[in-house]
Amino acid sequence: MKLILIAAVALAPILAKDHDSAKRLDAAATVLSEVMGAPDKGIPQEMLDHAHCIVIVPDLKTAAVIVGGKYGKGYLSCRNKVGSGWSAPGTVSIEGGSVGFQIGGSSTDLIMLVMNERGADKLLSSKFTLGAEGSVAAGPVGRTATAQTDAQMHADVLSWSRSQGLFAGLALEGATLRQDLDDNASIYGKRLENRAIVTNGRRVPASASKLIKLLNRYSAREEARSRE
Numbered sequence: 001m002k003l004i005l006i007a008a009v010a011l012a013p014i015l016a017k018d019h020d021s022a023k024r025l026d027a028a029a030t031v032l033s034e035v036m037g038a039p040d041k042g043i044p045q046e047m048l049d050h051a052h053c054i055v056i057v058p059d060l061k062t063a064a065v066i067v068g069g070k071y072g073k074g075y076l077s078c079r080n081k082v083g084s085g086w087s088a089p090g091t092v093s094i095e096g097g098s099v100g101f102q103i104g105g106s107s108t109d110l111i112m113l114v115m116n117e118r119g120a121d122k123l124l125s126s127k128f129t130l131g132a133e134g135s136v137a138a139g140p141v142g143r144t145a146t147a148q149t150d151a152q153m154h155a156d157v158l159s160w161s162r163s164q165g166l167f168a169g170l171a172l173e174g175a176t177l178r179q180d181l182d183d184n185a186s187i188y189g190k191r192l193e194n195r196a197i198v199t200n201g202r203r204v205p206a207s208a209s210k211l212i213k214l215l216n217r218y219s220a221r222e223e224a225r226s227r228e
Contacts, residue, residue, distance in 0.1 A: 021186045022207040025089070027058035028075050029211040031109045031162070036218050041167050043111065044140055047158060048219045053078035053114035053123055053198075054086075055177065056211075057094055060108045071095050073180060074110065075208070077215060078120055078198045086215040088202040090124075090194030091183035095176055108163040112172070113139065119156030123177065124195040130157060131173040138169030 035042045048054075057074030075089040094110070114120050122128045130136040139158035161170040181191040187205055188197070196202070204212045 021091070021183055024058060024073060025075065025187075025208050025211055028056040028089075029214055031056055031058045031111070032211065032214050032218070035109075035111065035160075035162065035167065036214075038167070040142060042141070043113070043160060044142060045219070047113055047115075047139060051079075051113040051115055051219075052117060052120040054215065055092060055110070055112040055114070055123070057092075057110040060094070060110055071175075072110075073183065075211065076123060076194060076198070077212065078114075078124070080201070081199065084216075084220045086212050086220070087198040088204045089187075089208050089211060090192075090197045091180040091187070092177045092194070093180050094172075095178070108161050110159065110161055110170070110172070112136075112157050112159045114157050116156055122156070124198060126179055126193070128177045130159075130175050130177070136172055138171045141167060141169060 036048075053076055055074060055076045057072050060072035071094050073091060073093045076092050077086045077089045079085070080087055114123050119134045122134045128134065134156035135154065136157040136159060137155035139160045141160070157172075159170050159172045161168060179194040181193065184194070184197065185191045187207060188202070192202070
């Protein structure tokens with residue numbers, strides 16, 4: 001009886017982490033579904049079709065600015081190198097920069113599109129600082145929006161925020177993305193690096209199937225990766 005109790009106590013943090021990851025993956029899928037379901041106020045289809053990778057950070061609490069400066073966690077996925085569709089997701093945390101001063105609101109969802117191979121390579125490193133290691137610009141809004149500024153046309157990363165019902169482009173200058181090996185372990189059973197998950201054809205886990213199915217539904221075309 002004592003051994004069972006000890007085992008249960010030891011497993012509790014792991015099971016809680018699994019639950020948190022599953023909830024966050026569902027939240028990321030909900031964000032993508034709602035944003036893509038608003039054609040007049042969402043991400044232009046052309047941008048998504050040409051993106052190499054996507055990052056979704058759901059339910060970012062701005063109160064985190066006060067406590068330790070850690071802003072939240074989300075997931076990245078990149079287009080598969082062989083065949084069509086999107087890769088299994090890796091976990092990222094976002095921190096630093098002037099994020100808290102720019103986005104406002106009590107809860108914010110972030111979406112980033114990585115638009116070229118250079119940006120994708122930086123994204124899959126252990127740490128990626130927007131603006132310092134890759135250019136970032138506020139993304140255009142509206143499913144058929146085609147008028148882009150020079151900054152948007154040449155940016156490695158385009159980014160958007162959704163707060164209190166408002167969806168808008170947002171330049172995340174100075175924010176840092178880090179891979180989260182512990183959260184990857186809660187999803188895949190081992191501390192995998194994001195690059196290994198994305199480039200090695202890792203099977204999509206059940207907890208992430210909803211998110212990846214939505215990505216494939218909205219933009220599965222391999223040829224869309226041609227923009228540099």
